Amino acid sequence: METYGREQEQASLQITGMTCAACANRIEKGLKKLDGVSEANVNFAMERATVTYDPDRTSMDHMEEAVKKLGYDTAKEVVDLDITGMYCAACAVKIEKTLNKMPGVKSANVNFAMETARVEFNPLEVNAGDMEKRIDKLGYKATPKREQTADPAEQRSRVITQQKRKLLISALLSLPLLWSMVSHFSFLSWIWMPELFMNPWFQLALATPVQFYIGRQFYKGAFNALRNKSANMDVLVSLGTSAAYFYSLYLTIEWAAGGGSLHHGPEMYYETSAVLITLVIMGKLFELLAKGRTSEAIKTLMGLQAKNAVVIRNGEELTVPVEEVLAGDIVLVKPGEKIPVDGLVLEGASAVNESMLTGESIPVEKKAGDSVFGATVNKNGRLKIQATKVGRETALAQIIKVVEEAQGSKAPIQRVADVISGIFVPIVVGIALLTFVVWYFWVSPYDFASALEKAIAVLVIACPCALGLATPTSIMAGSGRAAELGVLFKGGEYLESTHHINTVILDKTGTVTKGKPELTDVLTVSMDEREFLRLAGSAEKPSEHPLAEAIIDGIKARGIALTEAGEFEAIPGYGIRAVVDGREVLAGTRKLMEKHGILARDAESSMTKLEEEGKTAMLVAVDGRYTGLIAVADTIKESSKAAVGRLKGLGIQVVMITGDNERTAQAIARQAGINEVLAEVLPEGKAAEVKKLQSLGKKVAMVGDGINDAPALAQADIGMAIGTGTDVAMEAADVTLMRGDLNSIADSIEMSRKTMRNIRQNLFWALGYNTLGIPVAALGLLAPWIAGAAMALSSVSVVLNALRLQRMKLQMNPKGERAA
Secondary structure, three states, rough: OOOOOOOOEEEEEEEEOOOOOHHHHHHHHHHHOOOEEEEEEEEEEOOOEEEEEEEEEEHHHHHHHHHHHOEEEEOEEEEEEEEEEOOOOOHHHHHHHHHHHHHEEEEEEEOOOOOOOEEEOOOOOOOOOHHHHHHHHHHOEEEEEHHOOOOHHHHHHHHHHHHHHHHHHHHHEEEEEEHHHHOOHHHHHHOOOOOOOOOOOHHHHHHHHHHHHOOOHHHHHHHHHHHHHOHHHHHHOOOOOOOOHHHHHHHHHHHHHHHOOOOOOOOHHHHHHHHHHHHHHHHHHHHHHHHHHHHHHHHHHOOOOEEEEEEOOOEEEEEEHHHHOOOOEEEEEEEOOOOOOOOEEEEEOOEEOOOHHHHHOOOOEEEOOOEEEOOOEOOOOEEEEEEEEOOOHHHHHOOOOOOOEEEEOOOOOOOHHHHHHHHHHHHHHHOOOOOOHHHHHHOOOOOOHHHHHHHHHHHHHOOOOHHHHHHHHHHHHHHHHHHHHHHOOOOOHHHHHHHHHHHHEEEEHHHEOOOEEEEEHHHHHHHHHHHHHHHHHHHHHHOOOOHHHHHHHHHHHHOOOOOOEEEEEOOOOEEEEEEEEEEEEEOHHHHHHHOOOOOOOHHHHHHHHHHOOOOEEEEEEEOOEEEEEHHHHHHEEEOHHHHHHHHHHHHOEEEOOOOOOHHHHHHHHHHHHHOOOEEOOHHHHHHHHHHHHHHHOOOOOEEOOOOOOHHHHHHHOOEEEEEEOOOOOOOOOOOOOOOOOOOOHHHHHHHHHHHHHHHHHHHHHHHHHHHHHHHHHOOOOOOOOHHHHHHHHHHHHHHHHHHHHHHOOOOOOOOOOOOO
């Protein structure tokens, strides 16, 4: 095979899904057909493919795609790294680019605001240790999350304490220098000024520790950036403060060489460098404090977990940390205690408050055989539970994981900010040099000090920190607040995409309706109602049909005892036949009655009326005579009508889709306030209906249970899985609605809209600030220390604006029943 371009490279792929040697041969042949692949060997025993290829003609992505098309997959691993030492968005961009260039790295996403990196990689080509070393070479420190020994909150607290100490030292040393600056302003000449403060040696003694001890972090960051042929905020701060410091040092030496005869010494710029560093340190401290608050949602969720559990081992009750509970352990939970793990109730009965998962404030009754979930609160009974899911497998842990991943991901809008941050610093350095040249040669000819001051102001005002924080802080705050409302966005891209939605398709069963049929109507002709229900219920008792279960539950709820049927026969498509206490009972459709020659004309009008109301009616005959009918319906959720009204109020087109017949579907739609109905649609046809709406230019959200509706959820622009907060199909959708309340759909759309508005505000402020600030500084209208204060303020203001999302309240529904 002809090759050209770069030298041939070799790559390894871990293949999954092979069942025999024929699979390996098939993959091998498929890989060899790729343009640029000169050799491919697939080892079935090791489940590994080794490929020699020309990187100019194909790539690892093409190979993986080829393997997937053949019906197999490639193994990937994901590692989360905590990164310390980043000072601005440019640092994050640099690390991300470096990781993405590493062989075997599929994708790397570095979040400056969270100080984390998520890397998807091929374990045969690279590992976490390689990534750590590469990041260390860049001048930062990376630690895999699973190897952390210290709590992240403790680590952040330690960094904040160090920053506070630096700020205190820097402020104390800079204050006399700031005081000496007062003498530069004639209108403040009346302020008393100690002569010592104006002495160049005294100013040098104060400024030096600020420059090289407090400012060491900026020099270190700048050195690492330049060594790796990039530039960041540290470069700007180091350049600006060093220029002021060393020019002042030159003037000091010149003054001393001249005998130091001037009363006050020459006009120095020590205060410029010292005050700038103090302001940047202060801005970083405020930023750290504010950024810490953006992860409040995670802290709140983690705080819900029980700390200890009482387990029975070897017949003894032991109190152990919740981390030590094993699947299969028997756990005792007393009234008022938090349930420590997910499990099944073995003994006892109680009411459990599950509001932290479902949002429902009414406690749920639990008895033997029922499932319970970690972090919910046992109200009034003693429960003995067998642990089924512990640690990372619990419902709460899964929720925390989804929120963490969403907060650490990037929204597409952030790419713009990343591109700008990556090229911003070199451009700013160029503008600063141009400013110096223009001022030195034309505006104030040969006034080095004046030209230098303007260049320093440009360097400092342009730090791109605010730009780097604009998007991730809003994503963190928005996704965290959404989680508190029971809405889990799978990633930043879905949080962004949801705000485009203008059409919502609702699956009927289990979404608009409760998903569980209930006995609604009983009409009898020639028999006492209780006796009629006893016979009908006893006849239905052996049946496994969901409608039979609804009838039996409804009859038992009326306090009617059922007996065992002597004979039972299920007649598919018709109904059932049974013998109860020697009497023949038939229950089912019109066809069943006709088949047995039973006249039921009197029931026709009632049956039609019930069906128009969306109910399923069953005719009942006893001993060959029609005796009455029973109606069952899957009733709509109490919140459905109000939630649909709320969606319409947001300008959303609402469509209901179902496999039910047109009459039933229209009845349910009327009750919910839905005008558009797609009825008698098979599960495989739902995706086609979504596609049809998309072809009309609609941005469609499909809302279903996340399992039966998987094709439609995948086809939609946004797939939303609606659950009860515990049985949540997190993998099936882009957005998981933990509460079984349709209001969560409106919550998700509103949250997305408000988050995107917040991001745009942040980007407008950050870009506008730099766009206006640079020319103002270049024109000489900003003193460097004022530029430094403005730069610190811009970063803090962006973070504080993002934090507004955490206090955000969502609008009421039309009935005023809900406010987030």
